[in-house]
Amino acid sequence: MNAPVAVTDRLVLRDFTPSDVPLYVALSADPEIMRYLGGPKSAEHCIGEIEAISKQYAAIAVGMLAVERREDGQFLGICGLSYEPWYPDDLQIGWRFFKDHWGQGYPTEAARVWRDHAFATLGAPRLISISDVPNFRSHRVMERLGMRPDHDAVLQDGEETFEARIYVQERALWQSVINAGNFPR
Ligand SMILES: CC(C)(COP(=O)(O)OP(=O)(O)OC[C@H]1O[C@@H](n2cnc3c(N)ncnc32)[C@H](O)[C@@H]1OP(=O)(O)O)[C@@H](O)C(=O)NCCC(=O)NCCS
Numbered sequence: 001m002n003a004p005v006a007v008t009d010r011l012v013l014r015d016f017t018p019s020d021v022p023l024y025v026a027l028s029a030d031p032e033i034m035r036y037l038g039g040p041k042s043a044e045h046c047i048g049e050i051e052a053i054s055k056q057y058a059a060i061a062v063g064m065l066a067v068e069r070r071e072d073g074q075f076l077g078i079c080g081l082s083y084e085p086w087y088p089d090d091l092q093i094g095w096r097f098f099k100d101h102w103g104q105g106y107p108t109e110a111a112r113v114w115r116d117h118a119f120a121t122l123g124a125p126r127l128i129s130i131s132d133v134p135n136f137r138s139h140r141v142m143e144r145l146g147m148r149p150d151h152d153a154v155l156q157d158g159e160e161t162f163e164a165r166i167y168v169q170e171r172a173l174w175q176s177v178i179n180a181g182n183f184p185r
Contacts, residue, residue: 005113006113006117008112008113010069010071011067011068011069011070011106011109012067012068012069012070013065013067013068013079013080013113013114014065014066014068015054015057015058015063015065016054017066020050021047023075024046024049024066024078025046025047027078027096028041028045028046028096029041029043030098030099032099033097033099036131036132036135036138038160057080061117062081062082062083062091062122063080063081063082064078064079065078066078067097067106067107076098076106077095077096077097077098077106078095078097079093079094079096079097079107079111080094081093081114081117081118081122082094084130086153086155086164087166090124090128091118091122091127091128092127092128092129092130093111093114094130095110095111095138102137108141108144108145111145112145115145115146115169115174119171119174124171125170126168126169126170126171127168127169128166128167128168129142129147129166129167129168130155130167131165131167132162132163133165139165139167142167143167146169146174146177147167147169148167148168148169149165149166149167150166152164152165153166
């Protein structure tokens with residue numbers, strides 16, 4: 001197994017392994033999971049994506065990596081950081097989990113590590129998260145991380161456009177809450 005990026009109470013955050021590939025493909029082929037991520041993706045697309053993510057993580061410590069459950073080694077989904085074309089100067093935080101694992105707080109637990117990595121290790125001045133306006137489950141993760149809605153925008157994704165809500169967390173706010181030691185759990 002690849003060395004973990006981090007270990008939390010219940011999770012291991014790590015780079016992808018070859019055995020993750022079919023699971024990543026299944027995750028990204030599910031229409032409900034991909035409803036607000038531009039729809040299901042092909043296996044070929046996913047394989048290219050995994051390779052690109054791992055390469056980027058090795059180079060600059062930015063990536064949407066695997067999330068594994070500690071107790072049984074189950075691949076639950078992905079979480080991490082990326083650069084998105086609409087806001088090329090900002091680090092964005094994101095997540096995608098199998099439906100069986102929604103409603104147990106796993107995405108928020110993983111995302112806290114990536115949020116702290118963005119600010120503490122990478123020195124980001126701010127962190128953004130982009131989601132479709134109706135993706136309220138994703139908004140709740142952002143709010144649990146201490147992010148707040150900043151603005152809405154109509155964004156172009158290939159041939160399609162979508163109405164996006166952009167959440168933001170400024171470094172100064174993150175720092176002040178860390179210093180006070182009272183981030184919401
Ligand atoms: C968005 C997504 C990651 C959210 O998943 P989630 O499991 O709801 O995320 P959270 O970490 O916020 O889970 C919190 C829920 O777990 C519950 N929970 C249960 N046990 C818990 C525990 N031990 N600790 C924390 N929360 C727990 C909370 O009460 C909360 O329930 P609620 O949503 O009914 O209030 C998931 O729906 C998903 O993968 N969607 C598809 C992909 C997607 O749209 N990605 C985002 C694109 S922008």
